[in-house]
Amino acid sequence: xxxxxxxxxxxxxxxxxxxxxxxxxxxRVLQPARELDQGDLSLPCFPFAKTLGMAPAAIAEQLAASIxxxxxxxxxxAVNGYLNFRAxxxxxxxxxxxxxxxxxxxxxxxxxxxxxxxxxxGPFHVGRARNAILGDTLVRLHRLWGDTVTAEYYVDDMGKQxxxxxxxxxxxxxxxxxxxxxxxxxxxxxxxxxxxxQRVRWYQAAQLRRKDDPSAEDIEKAIGTLVHAxxxxxxxxxxxxxxxxxxxxxxxxxxxGRLGIHFDRFTKExxxxxxxxxxxxxxxxxxxxxxxxxxxxxxxxDLGQRGLKGKTEFxxxxxxxxxxxxxxxxxxxxxxxxxxxxxxxxxxxxHKLQAQQVGLTLEELGERRPEVMFYSFIxxxxxxxxxxxxxxxxxxxxxxxxxxHAIEVLKERRPDLDNASMKTIAEAVGxxxxxxxxxxxxxxxxxxxxxEDALSFEAGSAPFIMYSHTRxxxxxxxxxxxxxxxxxxxxVAAPASDAMPEGLIQLLRTLAVHDDRLEKVVREHxxxxxxxxxxHLATAYNSFYRDCYIIEDGEVNPFYYAVSELxxxxxxxxxxGLGVVSLTTM
RNA sequence: GGGCGUGUAGCACAGCUGGAUAAUGCACCGGCCUCCUAAGCCGGAGAUCGCGGGUUCGAAUCCUGCCACGCCCGCCA
Numbered sequence: 001x002x003x004x005x006x007x008x009x010x011x012x013x014x015x016x017x018x019x020x021x022x023x024x025x026x027x028r029v030l031q032p033a034r035e036l037d038q039g040d041l042s043l044p045c046f047p048f049a050k051t052l053g054m055a056p057a058a059i060a061e062q063l064a065a066s067i068x069x070x071x072x073x074x075x076x077x078a079v080n081g082y083l084n085f086r087a088x089x090x091x092x093x094x095x096x097x098x099x100x101x102x103x104x105x106x107x108x109x110x111x112x113x114x115x116x117x118x119x120x121x122g123p124f125h126v127g128r129a130r131n132a133i134l135g136d137t138l139v140r141l142h143r144l145w146g147d148t149v150t151a152e153y154y155v156d157d158m159g160k161q162x163x164x165x166x167x168x169x170x171x172x173x174x175x176x177x178x179x180x181x182x183x184x185x186x187x188x189x190x191x192x193x194x195x196x197x198q199r200v201r202w203y204q205a206a207q208l209r210r211k212d213d214p215s216a217e218d219i220e221k222a223i224g225t226l227v228h229a230x231x232x233x234x235x236x237x238x239x240x241x242x243x244x245x246x247x248x249x250x251x252x253x254x255x256x257g258r259l260g261i262h263f264d265r266f267t268k269e270x271x272x273x274x275x276x277x278x279x280x281x282x283x284x285x286x287x288x289x290x291x292x293x294x295x296x297x298x299x300x301x302d303l304g305q306r307g308l309k310g311k312t313e314f315x316x317x318x319x320x321x322x323x324x325x326x327x328x329x330x331x332x333x334x335x336x337x338x339x340x341x342x343x344x345x346x347x348x349x350x351h352k353l354q355a356q357q358v359g360l361t362l363e364e365l366g367e368r369r370p371e372v373m374f375y376s377f378i379x380x381x382x383x384x385x386x387x388x389x390x391x392x393x394x395x396x397x398x399x400x401x402x403x404x405h406a407i408e409v410l411k412e413r414r415p416d417l418d419n420a421s422m423k424t425i426a427e428a429v430g431x432x433x434x435x436x437x438x439x440x441x442x443x444x445x446x447x448x449x450x451x452e453d454a455l456s457f458e459a460g461s462a463p464f465i466m467y468s469h470t471r472x473x474x475x476x477x478x479x480x481x482x483x484x485x486x487x488x489x490x491x492v493a494a495p496a497s498d499a500m501p502e503g504l505i506q507l508l509r510t511l512a513v514h515d516d517r518l519e520k521v522v523r524e525h526x527x528x529x530x531x532x533x534x535x536h537l538a539t540a541y542n543s544f545y546r547d548c549y550i551i552e553d554g555e556v557n558p559f560y561y562a563v564s565e566l567x568x569x570x571x572x573x574x575x576x577g578l579g580v581v582s583l584t585t586m
Numbered sequence: 587g588g589g590c591g592u593g594u595a596g597c598a599c600a601g602c603u604g605g606a607u608a609a610u611g612c613a614c615c616g617g618c619c620u621c622c623u624a625a626g627c628c629g630g631a632g633a634u635c636g637c638g639g640g641u642u643c644g645a646a647u648c649c650u651g652c653c654a655c656g657c658c659c660g661c662c663a
Binding site for chain 1 (some may be wrong): 588589590591592593597598599600601605606607608609610611612621622623624625626627628643644655656657658659660661662663
């Protein structure tokens with residue numbers, strides 16, 4: 001709780017100094033209390049025992065005795081070698097109502113976040129969507145923190161995958177495709193107007209032919225020619241690629257849009273081939289002292305000399321002189337650095353090695369390496385997700401299912417609603433629950449997708465937070481109806497601490513800690529910790545709601561109402577930060 | 587074989603820059619709707635923190651060995 005820490009740090013330092021301790025140590029040791037019922041801040045005195053030759057408990061007690069009373073402090077307690085500080089709820093309330101809990105540390109930056117960047121060859125399944133959901137949440141949380149953010153999608157518009165798609169659309173009929181895929185699950189007719197679901201079948205059929213077709217060799221040659229042309233910037237070929245993938249990409253973006261995920265910019269991989277950046281880059285890399293040349297003229301960097309373990313040769317140029325994916329990625333990164341002063345990539349764990357290679361190479365070129373948020377893959381209870389084996393959950397189907405489930409719940413809970421508003425609420429509840437389910441797990445942890453969890457609307461889910469928020473909204477509209485919008489225009493005074501119910505105090509403490517948490521989350525790229533905070537905040541609001549009647553006997557309690565409004569605003573902003581839809585009624 | 591990551595109640599998950607009784611949700615047991623939305627609230631039970639060793643006043647947290655799982659180790663993307 002920085003709010004309190006800033007206030008009392010000088011007092012504690014002074015007391016420490018008077019005992020002969022290094023005051024500089026205090027700021028580091030004084031920390032948020034682990035045991036919340038013990039206080040808000042805690043100073044473990046064990047580290048001082050040796051230098052002072054005293055028992056930790058005695059140090060804590062002596063410190064406690066020498067720290068003067070302060071308006072921000074409710075109490076100071078020495079317990080078991082810990083010195084615990086509890087903020088005065090009345091003081092906290094005053095700080096919060098005056099808006100003094102907002103962090104003033106000046107760390108706002110211009111950030112470019114690249115995420116998703118999935119190959120445009122088929123619909124999102126929940127596995128691929130983990131990137132998009134985590135990435136978009138990172139974008140939103142940085143914005144909530146005050147950073148200026150560009151959300152960017154790097155479009156793989158060249159290379160083999162797109163070439164296969166383009167070739168298939170050019171050379172195969174619908175009948176052919178469906179015959180080849182006869183033993184697979186048919187495309188869901190619900191998505192017959194979405195090109196990502198349609199065209200992926202051409203892609204899949206082509207993949208089959210590349211393996212088993214009698215003319216597989218010719219096909220491979222044809223695709224190889226396309227790939228080669230695209231890598232040399234052949235405009236006609238790149239245009240045909242774009243015609244093939246753009247509708248697919250549009251379909252994918254439609255799905256993401258439903259989850260509240262949007263991009264500020266799309267950058268095509270081919271750009272850096274066409275504008276010559278890649279050629280220039282390869283020339284520059286060739287001049288580095290760690291450059292190596294293979295027998296056929298291919299070139300690599302020996303990154304072992306820069307500390308890379310395992311496979312140390314990093315190839316950036318083929319024998320035929322063309323570039324590789326990673327080479328283009330480096331060119332892309334150099335360009336990205338001209339667009340921002342902070343760079344974050346969201347990548348699957350399968351990209352760890354390449355990210356190392358790109359990072360080390362950038363450093364070799366005198367650039368900074370980007371920050372990376374890695375995430376593990378999502379699997380199903382039945383095992384790895386695989387489109388080929390039909391073991392896959394498409395995002396579009398999941399979102400439909402989530403909405404349908406929400407409608408069922410609503411029919412029971414809110415039979416008064418008309419169909420339209422029911423659908424609006426159900427869509428918000430469904431998409432928010434799906435997002436939150438994924439956000440609330442540490443990115444680097446493996447994730448097993450379960451329908452039961454994704455469709456849970458109880459405590460620990462997005463709807464739980466949404467519900468607390470609607471309670472606050474409901475109170476707001478009732479108060480406004482009762483006493484008008486100008487009710488809070490005058491400063492509201494907080495009552496004495498001992499007149500505050502427990503639920504209120506919990507809420508004040510949770511609100512006070514908001515910016516501490518957000519800063520940590522943004523700095524360390526850990527959206528799940530903010531999801532956890534929002535659950536705490538919603539829980540705290542619920543306790544407050546239980547303990548404090550804002551409207552009683554037709555009278556509005558102005559202080560309670562001010563706190564409720566602050567919580568409402570914080571909930572709403574935080575939900576925005578997670579991409580959870582903030583409804584006013586549900 | 588090498589590199590990186592993960593392992594915490596029946597299930598899921600937080601805590602990991604060392605500090606107090608390991609947090610939360612689901613499931614389980616009990617209580618609360620003549621009162622601002624019960625998608626809620628209150629209480630209960632449930633944990634050899636993968637296993638062994640080490641460092642420390644103190645280890646889920648740091649070091650080390652082992653085990654299990656995931657990802658990677660293409661002149662693919």
